[in-house]
Amino acid sequence: MSYRENMLCSKSHEYIVKDGDKYVVGLTEYAIEQLGDIVFLELPSVGDNFGKGETFANIESVKAASEIYLPVSGEITEINEQLVDSPEKLNEDCYEGGWLVKISADNFDNDSKDLMNYDDYKSEVE
């Protein structure tokens, strides 16, 4: 799957990309680069529900702690558990091996209206 071509991004630097009937959510490489060395990651439990824009995970770099927001409302169906044990892997790859959670999203079309494609996102952050 090509992440950059297919994903949508939020202003708070989360990405979301369709994968079968589910959606994969993570942080963009720009966000990871801004954070620096990642040293801590806390993910929700499978089955948890979050509204659009709600905090579903916490991430910390050496410098600071940040919250991660769900770009659309949904239910957590899978979490990337390996990443919790070695969050530093996010500094190498925040897509293929570095996604955070998978969700089912019933209201995707409506919730995703303010999200940007990668090119627009890139010009927004640069």
Add this chain to the structure above:
Amino acid sequence: MVKETYLHGKHVKLGAKMVDFAGWHMPVQYSSIIEEHKTVRDHVGLFDVSHMGEVFVSGKDATKFLNKVVPQSIDKLQYEKAVYCQLTNKNGGLVDDLIIYKIGIECYLVICNASRIDEDLNWLVRNRRGMNVNIDNQSHNYSLLAIQGPKAINLMKKMGYNIEDQKSFTIKPAVIADVKLLASRTGYTGEDGFELLMENEYSEYLWDEILKEGQEFGIKPIGLGARDTLRLEAALHLYGNDLDETTTPIEAGLSWSVPKDKVSDYNGKDIIMNQIHNGIQRKLIGLEMEDRNIPRHGYEIYYNGEKVGIVTSGGVSPSTGKNIALGYVKNIDQIITGTTIQIMIREKLHDAKIVNRPFIQKRNKV
């Protein structure tokens, strides 16, 4: 306006991530904080700390004057020696923490925190009444480079430094890469190393030379991010976090820097002496998390369900892989080294253990 050191252009060119720190636009990291941290612990790192303040205090009453504004016995300080001390207010709280160097007869160099230069100068001027002393802020004319790490001495020698056996906490005129400067064997990392004070115009040349000559020793430029993790592991206080105007040196665990037998008076002496003899209400502790959560500045500390204090500096310790912090707690007998306490992180309590400071074995004494 945000200030820039003489080396600002070098940092930008090296691709450093720049941040505002105490009114200065400074490099927080060049590559990775963890990588830079390990470079200093294992090899050698170069820091631009030119934002720090340099104040020269001289005149007939210079010794008497400094003796009146810090708890340390400046009258006992010998030529070319340095002493860590604090500028106290009337309540024994700290206006700043400093290193004072004796560089001549009735002539001292005071190195102070960038964020506190104005307050320090104000306080010094207010305290000099009736004394023959000249307070000369030269911060804008000098650059300060720190070379820190186990290979610092090798690099210095390679660059022409030829002083035999310079001890820690001494300062000497030296020649490095043909530049005349003052070399102080001090630092803020817990490692052996030097802080080099030079006139601004030489700083760019020396910065480049040190990075070039240091290559064989694995040198890297080090930003403020790693400076913070290094000093935290060494349990060195950061003014503004661990020290402020309401904190006394005794509460801050700095009793070792407060002589018990000093005869002359200084600001806050009654309160500080009273604390030495009768105890304190709160004390500085070092702590280590029992899980992977990271304690940070401002987080609350709990013991037996009761809030007993606050974290003042915290973060990861790249050298030990632990998450560590400094903080203040109520001074009760039950809270001692080995005691399990809790830190409130994201509305949950997480166990931590009180441990001895520093968090690593310091190697800065030579």
